[in-house]
Amino acid sequence: MSRSSKLTYDRGTLILHPPPKGKAWIDFATWDDRIEKFRIPAIYYHSLTQTLKENDIPFIDSAKEFFSLEIVNCDEKTPYIHQQEALQAWKNANGRGVVVLPTAAGKTYLAQLAIIDTKQTTLIVVPTLDLMQQWYAQLEMAFPKTKIGLLGGGSHDNTPVLVSTYHSAAIHATALGNLYGLLIFDECHHLPTDFFQAIAEESIAPYRLGLTATPERGDGSHRHLDKLIGKVVYRKTSKELSGDALAEYKVIPIKVQLTPEEKEKYQTAIQIRNDFLRQAKISLSSMDGWQQFIKASARSSQGRRAMLAHRESKEIAGGTSAKLRVLIQLIEEHYPDKILIFTNDNATVYRISQQYLIPAITHQTPVKERHQILTKYRQGDYKILVASHVLNEGVDVPDAKIAIILSGTGSTREYIQRLGRILRKANQKEKLAILYEVIAENTTDEKTAARRKGEGYQVDKKPSQGQILLYPHHDRQNSTLKAAESKPPYNQNDE
Template sequence: MARVSTLTFDRGTLILHPPPKGSEWAQFVQWDERIEKFRLPAHQYRNFLEAMRKGGIDVKDDARHFQELQLPTPEIQPFLHQQQALHAWKQAGRRGVVVLPTGSGKTILAQLVMHSTPRSTLICVPTLDLMHQWYAGLLKTFPEAQVGLLGGGSKDDTPILVSTYDSAAIHAERLGNQYALHIYDECHHLPTDFYQVISDYSIAPYRLGLTATLERTDGAHERLTHLIGPTVFKRTPEQLSGGVLSPFKEVQIKVSLSPEERQEYDRLIEERNRFLKDQNINLSSLQGWQQFVKQSARSQAGRGAMLAHRSAREIAFGTSGKLRVLSDLLSKHLGERTVIFTDDNATVYKISEQFLIPAITHQTPVKERHATLERFRSGDYPVIVTSRVLNEGVDVPEASIGMVLSGTATQREYIQRLGRILRRKEGKEAILYEVISEGTSEERVSERRRGVEEPKKPPTPIKGLEQGTLDLNTSVSWEDL
């Protein structure tokens, strides 16, 4: 009697034994001399089984430990873009990345995905704040489901598990065959050497990535196609403005350095540029910056050039002219819910002290941060000032005015900060002010960022999918798992 080939899971990999007949399976496996069996990567689970079925090869699947869930239909009326995103994801084989701006309902889309793919689900998020937000939202939408947490002292074993990326990576070998659906919130965090084991060690046949800012400066976002799937749907803030999101406008204000600031700024930039010229370094690329950092640690001249660069940056970011503009803007928008963004904590505390505005930085204790945001939500605090800690991963209550005093270097950071003020409210028009120092590198960086913005064009409709026609069936297209 012929032995049946069996597929089993082993700490982030798959073992195939004994080998089946034919040769179709050989392209997926490698021989492991330690155990004298064939082994293949866990993330090849779906591709392997599809190839075996197509070739008529019988393989017993003992790898998966998924559970079927009973999830009620979410009591929501999805927006058209959420319906289209769900449709596009399902059409792509229930694998892929959806790019939507902050405030457009990515969490609701994920809940629709979970309902349409009712199997054990792992949700990965970058922060503990987001972990608890997801947990509360899932309990509200699926009150009868078993939802657990992994991270922040919790180590649950439940069919629906919300985890930080850190904890999921640490436990990747154990979790790899437990969940059929992976949801990666802020998925641009995934393609790092540490985090991507969550995907590589998993057999999950269904994967959804969510982000407002897909591109990474190191180009690693291109690995998301391998880790999750291709980008299947995308909408920009401009495309959803005035409908799902509040209408908004951007206002750039340029301030001049004082004569003393200008003289010192030019001196520091000249010192930095002499070193860059001697070392043949061009800062217009990521590789150039990395080379500058490397060379700055190798000589006294390099250290001096880096210090000059940072000091010049501090002058451009913290010029007194920006504080005068800030004072005028606060008077103009007196009583309106406002978030002030800066690049560094020192400027945050300077503004907080001078204008008596509550501050939130990464140094702010968690309880104090929550209390400040609650008072901001209620209107007790109409204005808060922060650095990068509120760029993502925190549910900032409704605001209509954003004032960016520094830190607009990347398209990602800019979109993240814009997203803090776009949540829709009847009659609201959001305004994002960008205050930059004229004649400095800050101005040139802002111009480059504006130059790569996508054109403001209407979204391309998905044929055959109109408002109100969302398919909420729970059928699973690939395999009845």
């Protein structure tokens, strides 16, 4: 009588030995001469075991060490309709897939619903230590009778529900691979990199949930999410949820003009850059144009001069004094509403902070100081914060109402994240959030602002005012809350 095949977990892979009869399983396996046994990638665990069962092939499953949990949920608020729909769509996909929801749409609560539904040991992976602490606190309140642990930032717990940073989970991927039946990837667009994707590849978890506002990546690697987690099973935008789960909002671009001195410096810098790009036959609008420019700038003094000129042009457009004048006007108009100010560089953050005595947060801000600033902001002691990129992702600012973008990148993800900072309703049922984009006219600022809106936007020019207004193609009539509004160009020479 032949022995039953035994399935074991070994260093991020599966071993099936002795080989079972039939050929149904063979497509999953690769022969390993070193141990003279068949190896199977851990990520195929669910498909493999289902295939063995469907073909009545007996086997002993010694691979899995995840188990069922008794979940006592103390966070029994009623889910929004979109959360119920998202959970059902994920369940219909056999508990594997990506849910795309805007910032502030309740992705953490959706994850809690998935944990309650599957009742499996769970690994939650997040990009930052701040997010790790936020998830931990939320899960502790929701599931007080379940042991919640941390992996990262000096913690190395071994618990049925574990919250980890991507970095720590990748380092320990082999050890974690067979301990958890449910993987939850917050901001899952971080996953498809050579280092981080091992978390999914070396795991046998049959259930996988990805959460993000923007799964697409510039390098195209988001296509790997289909294999690592599952296909996109549900998607909603800020516009679709505004007025219900999210606050109503306006996006208002304000045009400013450079001073004659700034304009002259800007045009000189752009000319130096463009002359080099023309000689090097590089187009920044091409897919790899920026990478080509970086490489070329390192090969010659002309290239370095062109790159410095490019940076100077960005600094002039992003930090023109006209933008700061508009900033003060907006603060005076909206104070004491809570305001977030975003820039693209730390120098402008510190300039605003020092000049106007506004608390600032950058990646250089010590953790303790950052926590104190955010706490005072939440409590209302501070009404205004200025930051570069550090508040884009993973910071809960529940009652911010006004956001002012003085400068930024062309990233759609960054734009959605910054907008999301002000969309939480909190206790304000009639909240109207406003996002201001302050744009330097006749500079690359305009193209950058248009690019971050994505493909659903077009450019309208009004020659009489020299402005650019951005409207969604399909919703020009409903402009009260969704369409971009404009103010006249602001020229400091008019004063």
